Amino acid sequence: MSPETTGTATGTDARTTAAGTYAPSPGAAPLPRMIAAQAVLETKMLLRNGEQLLLTVIIPTLLLVLFSAVDVVDTGDGEAVDFLAPGILALAVMSTAFTGQAIATGFERRYGVLKRLAVSPLPRWGLMTAKTLSVLVTEVLQVILVTVIALALGWSPHGSPFAVLLLLVLGTAAFSGLGLLMAGTLKAEATLAAANLVFLLLLVGGGVVVPLDKFPQAAQDALGLLPITALSEGLRNVLKDGAGMPWGNLGILAAWAVVGLAAAGRFFRWE
Amino acid sequence: MRSDPVVQVSGLVKRYGRKTAVDGLDLVARSGITAVLGPNGAGKTTTVESCEGYRKPDSGTVRVLGLDPVREAAALRPRIGVMLQSGGVYSGARADEMLRHVAKLHARPLDVDALIERLGLGSCGRTTYRRLSGGQQQRLALAMAVVGRPELVFLDEPTAGLDPQARRATWELVRDLRADGVSVILTTHHMDEAEQLADDVAIIDAGRVVAQGSPDALCRGGAENTLRFSGRPGLDVASLLKALPADSTAAEPAPGSYRVGGKIDPQLLATVTTWCAQHGVMPEKISVERHSLEDVFLELTGKELRG
Numbered sequence: 329m330s331p332e333t334t335g336t337a338t339g340t341d342a343r344t345t346a347a348g349t350y351a352p353s354p355g356a357a358p359l360p361r362m363i364a365a366q367a368v369l370e371t372k373m374l375l376r377n378g379e380q381l382l383l384t385v386i387i388p389t390l391l392l393v394l395f396s397a398v399d400v401v402d403t404g405d406g407e408a409v410d411f412l413a414p415g416i417l418a419l420a421v422m423s424t425a426f427t428g429q430a431i432a433t434g435f436e437r438r439y440g441v442l443k444r445l446a447v448s449p450l451p452r453w454g455l456m457t458a459k460t461l462s463v464l465v466t467e468v469l470q471v472i473l474v475t476v477i478a479l480a481l482g483w484s485p486h487g488s489p490f491a492v493l494l495l496l497v498l499g500t501a502a503f504s505g506l507g508l509l510m511a512g513t514l515k516a517e518a519t520l521a522a523a524n525l526v527f528l529l530l531l532v533g534g535g536v537v538v539p540l541d542k543f544p545q546a547a548q549d550a551l552g553l554l555p556i557t558a559l560s561e562g563l564r565n566v567l568k569d570g571a572g573m574p575w576g577n578l579g580i581l582a583a584w585a586v587v588g589l590a591a592a593g594r595f596f597r598w599e
Numbered sequence: 600m601r602s603d604p605v606v607q608v609s610g611l612v613k614r615y616g617r618k619t620a621v622d623g624l625d626l627v628a629r630s631g632i633t634a635v636l637g638p639n640g641a642g643k644t645t646t647v648e649s650c651e652g653y654r655k656p657d658s659g660t661v662r663v664l665g666l667d668p669v670r671e672a673a674a675l676r677p678r679i680g681v682m683l684q685s686g687g688v689y690s691g692a693r694a695d696e697m698l699r700h701v702a703k704l705h706a707r708p709l710d711v712d713a714l715i716e717r718l719g720l721g722s723c724g725r726t727t728y729r730r731l732s733g734g735q736q737q738r739l740a741l742a743m744a745v746v747g748r749p750e751l752v753f754l755d756e757p758t759a760g761l762d763p764q765a766r767r768a769t770w771e772l773v774r775d776l777r778a779d780g781v782s783v784i785l786t787t788h789h790m791d792e793a794e795q796l797a798d799d800v801a802i803i804d805a806g807r808v809v810a811q812g813s814p815d816a817l818c819r820g821g822a823e824n825t826l827r828f829s830g831r832p833g834l835d836v837a838s839l840l841k842a843l844p845a846d847s848t849a850a851e852p853a854p855g856s857y858r859v860g861g862k863i864d865p866q867l868l869a870t871v872t873t874w875c876a877q878h879g880v881m882p883e884k885i886s887v888e889r890h891s892l893e894d895v896f897l898e899l900t901g902k903e904l905r906g
Contacts, residue, residue, distance in 0.1 A: 345717055350779040352750040355706030356677040365703040373691050440686030444743070447651050448704050449677040599653075 331430060356449030366450060366458030374432060381498040383527070384470060385424045389477060392416045395537050396481045404539055406568070413478035413485070414563035415536040421496060425463050425503035427527045433459070433511035434509070434519035435494055442598050452598075471486050471496070487566035491573050498581040499559040505588020506555070512596030530556040535564075555584040604629055605751050606650055610659035612850075613645050618868050619646040622806035623659070628784055632777050634793035635786045636896070637803035643786040646685065646803065647753050649782070651681050664751060675703065680749035682740045694723040694731060694739045698746060703746035718742050719768065734765045741769060744775065747889045752776060754785040758792060770796055790892045800892065804900040818890045826859040826871065828882040835878070842874045843867065863887050 362539055374380050389486070395401065396409045403411035436442050477481075510519050532538060533547075534556030540548050551557050562577030600788050606628040615619040621642040626635075648654050649661050652668035652675065652714045661668055666675045668686050695715055702708035708814055718738045723731055731739070737760065744752050757773070758766040773783055773796055779848055793800045794814045801811040832854035839859075840849040847861030859871060868887070875882045 345713070345775055348779055349709070349713075350745065350748065350776050350781055352678075352779075352781055353707045353748040354678040354750055356705050357706050362704050369689070369692070369696075369700050372696075373689050376691050384600065435690065439688070439690055440683055441689055443653070444681070444683055444687030446653070447679070447681045449747070450704050451673060520693060546791055 333580070359451075359454060362450045363454050363458050363461070363504045366445075366455060367461035369460035370432075370458055374428060374462060374466060375491060377432070379471055380428050380432065383427050384420065384466060385473065388416050388420045388423065388470065388474060391419070392474060392477055393481070394459045396478075401538055403523075404541075407482055407484075408485045409478055410568050411539070411564065412537060413474065413483045415560045416474050416478070416516055416566045417471060417496070417563055418499065418534070419531060420474055421467060421499045422503050422530065423527065424466045424470065425500045426507040427523045428466075428507075428509035429459065429463055429504060430523040431520050433508060434514065434516040434523075437598065438455065438516035440599075446598055459498075460504065465506060467496065467500065473574060480495060485567045486570035489570070491566045492563065494578065495559060495574070495581070497542040497564045497579060498585055499555065500560075502555040502581045502584035502588055503593075505585055505590075505592050508592040508596060512592060512598075526550035533557075535560040553580060555581055558584075604662075605664055606784060608646065608663040611646065611656050611661060612658045613642075613649060613654055617822070620806055621649070624799055624803070624807055626808055628782070628799065628801075628810070630780070630782045631798035632773065632783045632785070632796050633799045633801065634797035635784065635801050635803055636788065636790070636793045637786075638788060638900075641803045642806040643748075643803055644755055645806075647755055647784065647786055649680050651679065651753055652676070659673065678750050679777070679831070680744035680747055680752040682744035682752070682754045682757055683757070685736075685740075687740055687743065688728040688736070690729040691727050693725055693727055694720045694735065698739065700740050700774050701743045702746045702779075705749055709746050709748055711746065714746060717772065719802055731881060733760050734762065738765065738769070741772065745772070745781075749781065751782045751784070753868070756787060757785055758787070761810065790896070794892055802896055802899060809899045810895070814892060817892060817895050824860075824863040824890055825888040826863050826868065826877075826885070828857050828871070828885045829855055829886065830857060830875065830880045830882050831855060834880060838878075839874055842870055844870075857882075885897065889905065 330505045357365075374384075392409075392412055395403075395412050399408070442455075446452065507523070510522060510525075514522065530536070533543070533549070533551050534554055536556065540551060540557065540561065544550060552561070558577040558580035562574040562581070565571040565577065604627045606626065608624055608626040611621050611624040611632050612619070623640065624646060626646065635646060637643050645654060649656055650668055652672045655669050664674055664678055666673055692700075695711070697889055698715065698720070699711050702711050710724065718741065720742065720763050723735055727735065728739070737757070741754065741757055744754065754773070758769050761769065770792070773785070776783055785792075785796070795813060799811065800814055800817055801808050802817075803809070832851070834851065834857065836849050836851055836857070840847065843849060843859065844861060844867065847859060847867070848855070851857050859867070861867065868885075872882060
């Protein structure tokens, strides 16, 4: 047990692994491979998490089916599904880019995942790119699911797909910025509680399933500035009413995106 | 083997608010295994995390493999392996999944299956990280630190909370790393770990290195050693003392049990046995007690290590 024995166990007898196995050969993998691997892992983690699936898949689907079938809220003229589908698409974006991302990232920060990845060869911007890719992949799956269900319920969408895509992308940027800001500054438990609360409040007050004109005029003006309202109303203008580019809604989303992402970049703490 | 320093820290100061965690620390680590030893709160983790690029020094310089770990992080990161004290894994990820992922971030990683088998992680199966035992989590973190085939590995308390068998397995891997030319910096508050593994030990207390050297040199240099023997009770201790060098001590703490203190070298041993022969004494159970790192640490810091 004396220190003289240090290193003698490296003789061939004591080794269970061939000599040279651990010989240094350091190097980072090519960037695209690292980012792709990270995006795949992030997506797997998200799809494996029950609470996340509740937020991103089950709640939007249930709301769409339930509110289309049962006349709970007066959605105005026309088919209920024509009013609901754009709102549910907006909800899907918010659930993934904001709520889901905030909660997942908050706990990754809490459990040292971000800390450990920070010393891996993957640069920080690469990690953020991978997170964004993972959010986009999830959203594509959500959009397909919501679209199929809505079409089955008799949805007849209008308008330019390009305008819809632009709204979804800007909405994702706005919600990602806010979600990461929350995850990078609050404790994981606080993020969990706040992200769920905000999700619920915006679900009710953001023109998702309840038409904005159910609220008093003063409240409508304020609610109209929220990113969820800009997204749901923008999508509705295009998909329900066949409007052209909804510049007003796009402008609000762009403003939230700039402010949210800048604040997240400035205040995000990795540990 | 002991060539250019892999880590060179000079005058490192790191404060958290009003608390000074590291207070003018100097440390040079060369290839091989360096143990950073100290009680909880001594500044071990802060020192290591400064080397890993997590902490920006308030003053002083840190160089790892010749690079600044904060400003040259991108160049340094692929070359080092890091085992955090805890966590670092997605709570919903399986052990093999996470290890394969970290391997994918490196250009020429180790064979993941062989590493899983080596560290006994194969039994984790489909269990996700949050449901693994503490020991399994530790071994996964160790595997993640070495899978990228780094030149230098930082292990923060690698055996904390492990059972003796798992500790031994970790030690074996660390020795294999060393044999294959990987340098290792590990923090520990286990004396035996430092004694068993390290080529070099740096003892940290209150944010400074209070002693550094090989475990042997620290134990020899730090304190006086002791020679004990048994003989018939009531020998003339004063006469023995006269035969010994000036700074020695001699005593009979219990009847028939004798203790000689001082610089114990072959010459002194010869002096004692010669004196015994001259007095017709048969010294039995002669033993030379080396000071352990524990003793050295206690003398340097006045503190006991936990654990």
